[in-house]
Amino acid sequence: MNPGVGRLIRKLETFATLAETDKRALAETVTTVRRFSAHEDLLREGEPFDELKLILEGLACRYKLLPDGRRQIVAYLVPGDLCDIRTFILKRMDHSICSLAPVEAALLSAEGVLGLMGRSPALTRALWWSTLVEEANAREWLVNVGHRTAFERLAHLLCEIFIRLRAVGLTQDNRCDLPLTQNELADTLALSLVHVNRMLMEMRRAGLVTFQNKQLTIHDLQALQSASGFNASYLHLDGDKH
């Protein structure tokens, strides 16, 4: 079985202990692994589905387009995240998903996962949990965009990204790969590209953060957190375990 599924299972197990049989069965729903290049849509608004995508490697985002062509990125997807579990329930996506860097995704049989959910309430609840964590994330972003200054907003986002990547083992010390452009940060934070750039420079000058060549280095996480009012609890990385 593909080892990438392990990240998903590990994530779900921060919430609930799953039976060995469930874990094995989940891993067996993987049909193929597919690669996407950067800036390719993994899933488009309103599209049908017969498979679920699980991010194994790379970085992707959920986004919404406005009539005038501007884009709001509403979430990031890191390895271990499921793209479209909500299509089981909602029938149509109200947003699209796009790779930011090359992505490797496992395709899970929708039928298989549905069947599994029918047999395992524990798994169902674990998947429900994962969507609630995303909801909490969206709410925090709303606060971020609504009530924080540009500097705080950016600092908050960088804290979040770093800590999420650290949780899945994708950081080294105080650094991580972050295949984003300043433009994409702007689309996330609802700021202009120019202003994002200025805030990044300010952070660099202040010795807080360096973001260059797709590498993010956080020189003082503590300071960055308090500068942005960051509190990781909304990420639910520790225990919601019952």
Next chain:
Amino acid sequence: MNPGVGRLIRKLETFATLAETDKRALAETVTTVRRFSAHEDLLREGEPFDELKLILEGLACRYKLLPDGRRQIVAYLVPGDLCDIRTFILKRMDHSICSLAPVEAALLSAEGVLGLMGRSPALTRALWWSTLVEEANAREWLVNVGHRTAFERLAHLLCEIFIRLRAVGLTQDNRCDLPLTQNELADTLALSLVHVNRMLMEMRRAGLVTFQNKQLTIHDLQALQSASGFNASYLHLDGDKH
């Protein structure tokens, strides 16, 4: 059984047909009905729980406080909405819930609902669905606050509120009671009170909307929708039915 539960059941049934026994059992989890006055917390961040609250009457909101005391309202709750179903899963609330007007809420036995969910996968999925609709709502608000002008933002919010209230039968023609202050609109839209007032006046002058004495009158819903780029699909009021 309390008739107010009917609104919840009707809402859940836009998603899935529920068995008669499930519906009856759900209604029977109601232990009491409790009244809250305006501006009273129904549920505070981090609080324990042993009951679920279902809004029967009135208006409430989810909100988050910032260290500096400013407040972001992140959702409204109307009759038929459950306050805290996510505490089953998340264990701790990462936000609080407060009444905006006097509220009547049914208290459901948490134990009872949990038991019911254990026996009825259909109900579990219906409740999951209801949380996903809230997530979609939060994402749309993120777009609203991030990318729309003050005028559009306010127009969009008024469309949403009106259409949600209409869906639960709480409008008369083009009017509805809306027990909100301009200050609360400001906390929702991440605008200043003064600016919300100016936008409201502008809408009134344009003959689009009147909002006075806690009464909202939408003179031209069509125009208001197109002025704000409103598209109701994120509310999932029609069919996600399988």
Next chain:
DNA sequence: CGATCGTTTGAGTTTGATCAAATGTGGTGG
């Protein structure tokens, strides 16, 4: 070695915030 994409810098503008004060309204108690 252009070409393309991303970053950086400067100058001027605008949206919406802040501060301050007037006006309106509803409720309470004398």
Next chain:
DNA sequence: CCACCACATTTGATCAAACTCAAACGATCG
């Protein structure tokens, strides 16, 4: 019924954060 108070709305004036436009600079790549 009136005086008063608290709260909500309205208006004006000033200010600042972030935007837009424009252009230069720097990498990376075929």
